[in-house]
Each structure stands twice: as C-alpha cells, then as structure tokens.
Amino acid sequence: MSAHTAAMSEHEYREAKFFQTFGSVPTPAFHDPEEQTRVWGAHGVASTMSASCARC
Structure with missing residues (x-):
C-alpha cells in the first residue's frame, strides 16, 4: 500500500x-x-506617513 498524503x-x-x-x-x-x-491619497500612501517615507 502507498502512504497516505494529506490534501x-x-x-x-x-x-x-x-x-x-x-x-x-x-x-x-x-x-x-x-x-x-x-483617505489614502492619489498614490495609495496614507497621509500619516512622513514625507521621507512618501518618496520611497
């Protein structure tokens, strides 16, 4: 018999x-x-993020 393998x-x-x-x-x-x-802005970046993060 072959071993049973889980789906x-x-x-x-x-x-x-x-x-x-x-x-x-x-x-x-x-x-x-x-x-x-x-809510998220034109590029999907939350407005609470800092400007340095928004450049990434």
Whole structure:
C-alpha cells in the first residue's frame, strides 16, 4: 500500500477554517475610488506617513 498524503497541511486547514468562519474582507474596504483617494491619497500612501517615507 502507498502512504497516505494529506490534501492540505494543518496550517492550510486552519487558515481555510478561519476564512470560512470570519470571511475575507479587504481592509480598508472602500465603496468607491474617490473615497479611497480621499483617505489614502492619489498614490495609495496614507497621509500619516512622513514625507521621507512618501518618496520611497
């Protein structure tokens, strides 16, 4: 007989159960592009970042 191999690892199983239970919701979830631009700026950089970080 051949050895039984699992279809997924324990980590994959736990991750799948987690997302099955809690769902996968993007954070932050924006309703429209204007809202995203208002919150994150034109280039997706949070306004709370320093100017030196925004150059990167």
